[in-house]
Amino acid sequence: MNLSWPALDDTVHDSQRLFRQVLGAMSEPGTVHELVVPTPPAQPQKPLLGAALWGALLSLCDLDTTIWIGAELDSPALREALTFHTGARITDDPASADFALLTHASFDPRTPFAVGSDTYPDRGTTLLVAVERLENDSNGNTKGERDGQSGWRLSGPGIAESRVLDIGDGAGCRALMTRLAGNRASFPQGLDAIFGCGARLAAIPRSTRIASAEARVDSREVN
Amino acid sequence: MNGYNFAYLDEQTKRMIRRALLKAVAIPGYQVPFGGREMPMPYGWGTGGVQLTASILGADDILKVIDQGADDTTNAVSIRHFFQRVAGVETTTATTAADVIQTRHRIPETPLRSGQILVFQVPIPEPLRFIEPSEQETRLMHALEEYGVMHVKLYEDIARYGHIATTYAYPVKVDGRYVMDPSPIPKFDNPKLDGNPALMLFGAGREKRLYAIPPYTRVESLDFEDHPFEIQRWEHSCALCGSDHSYLDEVITDDKGGRMFVCSDTDYCQTRRGEVA
Amino acid sequence: MYVAVKGGEQAIANAHRWLADRRRGDRDRPELEVAQIGDQLRLAVDRVMSEASLYDPELAALAFKQASGDLTEAVFLLRAYRTTLPRLAVSEPLDTASMRIERRISATYKDIPGGQILGPTYDYTHRLLDFLQLAGAEVPPAETRDDVTDAEACPQILALLNDEGLVEQEIDDGSEPADITRDPPDYPMDRAARLQMLARGDEGYLLALGYSTQRGYGRNHPFAGEIRLGQVEVEIHVAEWDETICVGEIALSECQMINQFGGSREAAPQFTRGYGLAFGHNERKTMAMALVDRALRAEELGEPIIGPAQQAEFVLAHADSVDAAGFVSHLKLPHYVDFQSELDLLRRLRREHARNSSPELGESLDRPSTEEETSARKLGQGKHDQESGVHGL
Numbered sequence: 001m002n003l004s005w006p007a008l009d010d011t012v013h014d015s016q017r018l019f020r021q022v023l024g025a026m027s028e029p030g031t032v033h034e035l036v037v038p039t040p041p042a043q044p045q046k047p048l049l050g051a052a053l054w055g056a057l058l059s060l061c062d063l064d065t066t067i068w069i070g071a072e073l074d075s076p077a078l079r080e081a082l083t084f085h086t087g088a089r090i091t092d093d094p095a096s097a098d099f100a101l102l103t104h105a106s107f108d109p110r111t112p113f114a115v116g117s118d119t120y121p122d123r124g125t126t127l128l129v130a131v132e133r134l135e136n137d138s139n140g141n142t143k144g145e146r147d148g149q150s151g152w153r154l155s156g157p158g159i160a161e162s163r164v165l166d167i168g169d170g171a172g173c174r175a176l177m178t179r180l181a182g183n184r185a186s187f188p189q190g191l192d193a194i195f196g197c198g199a200r201l202a203a204i205p206r207s208t209r210i211a212s213a214e215a216r217v218d219s220r221e222v223n
Numbered sequence: 224m225n226g227y228n229f230a231y232l233d234e235q236t237k238r239m240i241r242r243a244l245l246k247a248v249a250i251p252g253y254q255v256p257f258g259g260r261e262m263p264m265p266y267g268w269g270t271g272g273v274q275l276t277a278s279i280l281g282a283d284d285i286l287k288v289i290d291q292g293a294d295d296t297t298n299a300v301s302i303r304h305f306f307q308r309v310a311g312v313e314t315t316t317a318t319t320a321a322d323v324i325q326t327r328h329r330i331p332e333t334p335l336r337s338g339q340i341l342v343f344q345v346p347i348p349e350p351l352r353f354i355e356p357s358e359q360e361t362r363l364m365h366a367l368e369e370y371g372v373m374h375v376k377l378y379e380d381i382a383r384y385g386h387i388a389t390t391y392a393y394p395v396k397v398d399g400r401y402v403m404d405p406s407p408i409p410k411f412d413n414p415k416l417d418g419n420p421a422l423m424l425f426g427a428g429r430e431k432r433l434y435a436i437p438p439y440t441r442v443e444s445l446d447f448e449d450h451p452f453e454i455q456r457w458e459h460s461c462a463l464c465g466s467d468h469s470y471l472d473e474v475i476t477d478d479k480g481g482r483m484f485v486c487s488d489t490d491y492c493q494t495r496r497g498e499v500a
Numbered sequence: 501m502y503v504a505v506k507g508g509e510q511a512i513a514n515a516h517r518w519l520a521d522r523r524r525g526d527r528d529r530p531e532l533e534v535a536q537i538g539d540q541l542r543l544a545v546d547r548v549m550s551e552a553s554l555y556d557p558e559l560a561a562l563a564f565k566q567a568s569g570d571l572t573e574a575v576f577l578l579r580a581y582r583t584t585l586p587r588l589a590v591s592e593p594l595d596t597a598s599m600r601i602e603r604r605i606s607a608t609y610k611d612i613p614g615g616q617i618l619g620p621t622y623d624y625t626h627r628l629l630d631f632l633q634l635a636g637a638e639v640p641p642a643e644t645r646d647d648v649t650d651a652e653a654c655p656q657i658l659a660l661l662n663d664e665g666l667v668e669q670e671i672d673d674g675s676e677p678a679d680i681t682r683d684p685p686d687y688p689m690d691r692a693a694r695l696q697m698l699a700r701g702d703e704g705y706l707l708a709l710g711y712s713t714q715r716g717y718g719r720n721h722p723f724a725g726e727i728r729l730g731q732v733e734v735e736i737h738v739a740e741w742d743e744t745i746c747v748g749e750i751a752l753s754e755c756q757m758i759n760q761f762g763g764s765r766e767a768a769p770q771f772t773r774g775y776g777l778a779f780g781h782n783e784r785k786t787m788a789m790a791l792v793d794r795a796l797r798a799e800e801l802g803e804p805i806i807g808p809a810q811q812a813e814f815v816l817a818h819a820d821s822v823d824a825a826g827f828v829s830h831l832k833l834p835h836y837v838d839f840q841s842e843l844d845l846l847r848r849l850r851r852e853h854a855r856n857s858s859p860e861l862g863e864s865l866d867r868p869s870t871e872e873e874t875s876a877r878k879l880g881q882g883k884h885d886q887e888s889g890v891h892g893l
Contacts, residue, residue, distance in 0.1 A: 205249030267830030
């Protein structure tokens with residue numbers, strides 16, 4: 001048994017604490033939360049499956065959940081560790097996954113994750129996405145002034161006015177954010193996403209409106 | 224309490240409820256079905272709220288429990304005592320000091336702050352239930368966003384009484400999409416649902432549904448251009464603290480028609496009296 | 501000056517002490533033992549086990565004692581305990597054909613292989629109060645015969661009809677049945693889920709619904725094909741050993757109704773079935789359950805839905821006594837905030853009504869007055885600017 005993937009020290013209370021942070025992230029989209037979780041082992045790929053997403057998996061998954069793993073994160077050791085620590089079933093069918101583990105780099109908008117139905121919109125996949133950057137600016141200032149337009153302006157439930165979240169500027173990041181922005185058109189069907197970068201975690205549920213951070217500046221000028 | 228897990232529920236049940244809560248937050252106002260469990264108190268007495276509280280509560284949380292706005296009503300006392308016993312958490316009556324507030328029928332008068340969680344006990348989560356009793360039908364109506372019947376029902380009130388005759392559990396629309404039952408709070412409290420900085424969670428144990436309003440979410444009470452939503456008003460002030468802007472309970476003081484009006488929110492009233500004194 | 505009632509916690513504790521005292525009753529008489537209840541009030545125990553869906557005669561007897569004989573309360577106590585238990589294994593399907601039979605009757609044939617076995621039944625007792633029991637008379641032991649309990653000698657009556665093709669067959673399609681103890685109800689429900697809900701449904705409720713079908717509200721022409729009571733082995737499959745082992749025996753009651761036949765151009769006419777199963781000796785419950793099960797198959801069998809017992813969502817959503825008792829009893833909780841809302845509206849409507857019909861009366865019906873009114877008015881004037889209305893529709 002490969003035990004280099006660590007368990008929580010205190011299943012009951014650590015799970016509760018981590019869940020509250022994930023709930024906070026989902027309730028206030030784009031806010032960044034620092035999770036205290038034992039660090040996962042070294043991995044060959046980038047971005048890593050970091051402590052935050054590992055903690056989310058440990059606190060949310062059990063025998064009643066199915067997990068789909070993207071190719072670049074997939075390894076026998078991870079599968080073994082997930083099964084051992086949570087009892088969750090690993091599936092190769094993204095449409096039957098409760099949680100999907102992937103990285104921004106490999107995000108493919110054509111992957112048929114479950115988006116629920118209009119009668120049962122809750123029966124959809126929650127994406128757990130490892131990213132290389134995760135920063136927000138609740139004042140609405142964009143990183144754009146410094147290093148280009150990699151921030152995304154979020155608004156909607158959980159956000160008083162607007163909030164900028166920066167998950168990086170790669171093609172995968174843009175494809176992912178474009179896909180999540182598309183949730184509005186299919187609402188209440190849609191994908192909910194949780195991002196992890198090392199020990200840091202943020203979320204964008206399907207209720208969030210997403211625009212590029214530049215668009216925000218324009219709209220403020222109009223106002 | 225020996226033999227029971229922290230906060231009574233087993234970890235698998237908590238995880239099931241936690242996963243459902245994340246979906247509820249992601250789809251504001253949508254009723255997520257969940258595998259509700261029997262609790263050691265009767266259905267209808269707050270088992271939905273209790274299961275939600277048990278699933279979110281941590282050892283460091285400070286808990287407040289109110290019923291009718293009061294900390295000292297018997298059911299509030301009983302539920303608070305339950306969590307002291309099974310979770311050993313600190314409890315408070317002060318709205319400002321609480322991390323988690325479980326409530327039945329009221330939203331505290333003291334404005335809630337970011338980071339607080341308000342857990343509502345819900346008897347009948349389906350706002351369309353009294354118009355259409357079948358679950359299969361109402362599920363479809365939500366899916367199709369077909370809320371015309373609610374409109375008709377409210378308008379029939381106006382035609383008959385000159386007013387919308389719904390005074391509590393007054394339906395709201397969440398983020399422009401789902402019509403939702405805010406639980407049997409008086410419509411006086413409906414405006415507090417809109418843009419509230421706290422996270423609001425709703426649990427219906429017997430009906431096995433939970434739903435949520437994230438912080439800062441647009442929540443509108445249903446109404447008409449010519450009959451705008453309005454809240455209850457009193458021509459009296461609280462006889463104890465003098466508040467002229469809180470929800471008042473009528474108290475009968477004798478058998479000759481004597482009565483007085485006092486704040487239903489006991490913490491709010493006591494805090495005001497403390498400040499005045 | 502009004503002071504809010506305090507000391508709710510003390511009041512609750514006192515109420516519970518009083519309750520315990522009442523339960524104990526006259527201290528000059530010996531306290532009831534749980535084992536006595538299990539022995540001598542076994543039908544109550546069986547009903548508690550069935551509706552709580554937990555087979556544990558000792559704890560069911562304890563619940564019955566703790567509830568002072570209130571069956572609904574006892575069911576709730578045991579159900580609330582059940583929900584805290586871990587699920588260690590899932591049994592193989594029970595085989596009632598191999599039941600160790602105590603009672604077994606059929607109304608469809610005069611004589612059946614293995615014979616009609618009356619067993620310990622209240623049937624044919626004349627309902628005359630037995631005053632000897634009041635006087636504490638001893639009861640002579642019953643004579644027992646071992647030879648009649650052989651399962652092979654008592655084939656299931658419906659299996660005999662199966663051989664001729666006269667009755668529809670139940671075929672296991674291998675699909676995983678729903679689990680109503682873990683999954684929220686999702687209407688419409690399949691028969692497996694419906695039977696689970698009926699099995700823990702309140703006996704009185706099912707009895708009334710079953711009776712209503714007999715009186716024409718969804719009649720299904722039932723015959724009591726077979727009712728059997730006895731002990732059935734519970735087996736689990738142990739994956740590590742790849743072996744099925746018996747973990748114990750439970751008492752069960754089973755009723756197989758033979759009902760109105762159906763058929764079509766393609767399918768030859770056949771009798772249909774209704775099914776009832778319960779823990780312990782619960783014959784009335786299983787008969788009522790079988791009637792309701794059959795009624796709920798109306799849609800599947802292409803029958804018109806005309807009676808309440810045929811309306812699945814209605815029947816199933818209201819069958820559980822823990823649900824029903826909880827929600828009815830919650831009306832005892834304080835509702836004064838909502839009542840105040842209703843009072844306020846009703847007074848306003850009556851004022852307006854009176855003004856419209858007689859202006860003077862309208863004045864006298866105006867809001868109630870209080871001592872504080874004058875000062876309250878001063879304080880409150882003009883500050884109740886209502887929240888601005890929003891237009892949600």
